[in-house]
Amino acid sequence: MYKIEDYVKEINRCLQCNFCLATCPVYKEDMVESSVARGRINLINAAMVEKTIPLSDRTRELINRCLLCTSCMQGCPSGIPVDDIIIAARHELFNKFGFGYVEKFVFRQVLNRRSVGTLATRAVSLLKKFNLFPGPVPPLASPPFEQRISGTVSPSGAVRARVAYFTGCGTNFLYPDTGEAVVKVLVENGFEVVIPPDQNCCGIPALAHGDQQAALEAIRGNAEIFASLDVDAVVTDCTSCGYMLKVKAAKVLPPGDPCRSQVSAVAGKVFEVTEYLAGLGLDKTPRPQSTRITYHVPCHRAWSRGLPEAPRNLVALVPGTELVEMRDPQGCCGAGGATFITHPGLSERIRSRKLDDILDTGAEIVMTQCPACRYYLTEGLKEKGGIRVVHPVSILAGSY
Numbered sequence: 001m002y003k004i005e006d007y008v009k010e011i012n013r014c015l016q017c018n019f020c021l022a023t024c025p026v027y028k029e030d031m032v033e034s035s036v037a038r039g040r041i042n043l044i045n046a047a048m049v050e051k052t053i054p055l056s057d058r059t060r061e062l063i064n065r066c067l068l069c070t071s072c073m074q075g076c077p078s079g080i081p082v083d084d085i086i087i088a089a090r091h092e093l094f095n096k097f098g099f100g101y102v103e104k105f106v107f108r109q110v111l112n113r114r115s116v117g118t119l120a121t122r123a124v125s126l127l128k129k130f131n132l133f134p135g136p137v138p139p140l141a142s143p144p145f146e147q148r149i150s151g152t153v154s155p156s157g158a159v160r161a162r163v164a165y166f167t168g169c170g171t172n173f174l175y176p177d178t179g180e181a182v183v184k185v186l187v188e189n190g191f192e193v194v195i196p197p198d199q200n201c202c203g204i205p206a207l208a209h210g211d212q213q214a215a216l217e218a219i220r221g222n223a224e225i226f227a228s229l230d231v232d233a234v235v236t237d238c239t240s241c242g243y244m245l246k247v248k249a250a251k252v253l254p255p256g257d258p259c260r261s262q263v264s265a266v267a268g269k270v271f272e273v274t275e276y277l278a279g280l281g282l283d284k285t286p287r288p289q290s291t292r293i294t295y296h297v298p299c300h301r302a303w304s305r306g307l308p309e310a311p312r313n314l315v316a317l318v319p320g321t322e323l324v325e326m327r328d329p330q331g332c333c334g335a336g337g338a339t340f341i342t343h344p345g346l347s348e349r350i351r352s353r354k355l356d357d358i359l360d361t362g363a364e365i366v367m368t369q370c371p372a373c374r375y376y377l378t379e380g381l382k383e384k385g386g387i388r389v390v391h392p393v394s395i396l397a398g399s400y
């Protein structure tokens with residue numbers, strides 16, 4: 001499991017080289033040392049390892065101010081696992097201070113009990129009605145994706161491969177249209193799609209907030225379900241879900257956990273859906289669409305080298321589409337999971353840079369694989385000329 005004492009050597013390997021200053025979206029807004037990766041891990045070392053400074057409210061605020069976007073890691077010459085260190089520190093904070101009943105309810109009773117479907121949706125709606133959430137919450141889809149499509153969906157012709165579809169919480173609760181597009185595109189291209197019931201959240205929201213027990217519960221439940229399936233791959237449409245299933249899940253398990261072999265077996269089969277399709281190719285030729293598209297590359301992309309290019313390669317196969325690159329397509333949009341809820345001012349400032357970048361392209365559609373990015377960019381673009389934000393597979397689904 002994530003324990004801060006296990007990361008002391010990693011903290012001390014930091015070269016203090018300043019590379020993270022150029023990539024950290026929070027530092028670009030705050031312009032203070034404690035807001036950049038090296039400053040934040042030095043602060044964690046002082047407050048939690050060496051205990052030379054108190055664990056004050058300001059210290060907690062700085063630790064929680066990180067977006068966990070991993071941008072600092074992707075240019076770090078020492079390969080410091082900054083997000084792991086932040087997660088371990090937040091676990092310490094959770095153990096010491098805990099958090100409110102609303103967060104516990106969301107992580108443990110809604111996201112980890114998704115099969116209750118309508119009940120969870122109603123409960124969240126009530127929490128919103130009485131202003132019990134800490135900030136703005138996206139509207140929930142009714143019904144959720146899990147009540148729209150389930151079981152096995154087979155192509156009409158020959159089956160190229162059999163895949164399990166991990167439907168993250170963003171698709172299930174916010175954007176079931178993405179789930180419908182994923183199933184449509186896979187089936188149209190000869191893939192048999194298995195959508196197992198009783199899936200949990202991947203666990204990354206709980207992990208990011210320090211609740212490792214809730215994350216562990218989600219991981220074990222999903223591993224038991226997906227490891228038992230006879231499939232060639234496990235696909236997901238969300239890059240953060242893929243990051244959790246592929247990389248983070250095993251790190252949450254305690255030593256000797258009997259679930260470890262299941263988690264490893266599932267991780268070996270995990271693909272983000274656009275990369276999976278781009279790698280195997282399309283059987284069905286897309287019909288022309290005359291659209292100008294730009295691509296917001298999600299932060300959680302480094303777990304697979306092909307992720308940034310896969311949507312670009314797929315859209316290039318749709319006749320009539322024009323892909324126009326932003327100045328900084330990999331720049332963070334400010335959503336940061338739930339950061340836009342907990343730190344709205346910071347997120348809005350980060351988003352303003354991204355919105356300017358998008359508008360300069362003249363695009364009609366922004367594509368991105370992250371549902372949090374999709375929601376947050378959509379909100380920012382509402383009064384900017386009707387620019388739509390969609391998942392890349394939705395563009396393919398529309399061409400079919």
